[in-house]
Amino acid sequence: MKIGDLARATGTRVETIRYYEAEGLLPPPARNAANYRIYEQEHLDRLSFVRRSRALGFSLDQVRTLLRLADDPRASCAEVDAITARHIAEIDRKLADLRALRGELARRLEHCDGPTIADCQILRALSPDGAEA
Incomplete structure (x- = not known):
């Protein structure tokens, strides 16, 4: 999906998605032949996690740590x-x-x-x- 689709699916502004990418909260998406960012289910899931964490008041640093921890299910x-x-x-x-x-x-x-x-x-x-x- 393109960034606009991801934005609509998660209720997130495009600028916010780009900011989260720059902050390392979302992995960089692949690009298609026209150089558009192409987002996968992984991006949607991760962005949903970030949005829910932010809605609960966690700071970006806390969200970053929670994401790192979530990436290691055995921890x-x-x-x-x-x-x-x-x-x-x-x-x-x-x-x-x-x-x-x-x-x-x-x-x-x-x-x-x-x-x-x-x-x-x-x-x-x-x-x-x-x-x-």
């Missing part, structure tokens, strides 16, 4: 477990940061009862000296 899955555990810890950290951010915004909104912009606690908090507000 221990301990490294996959470790990568996943680190990723979960990072998600937990981000969730804690988001909860704190939400709490701060909710407090600002709760105390924003001024009738005019001059009295707005939210805008005051966003101003350069808003840290003290």
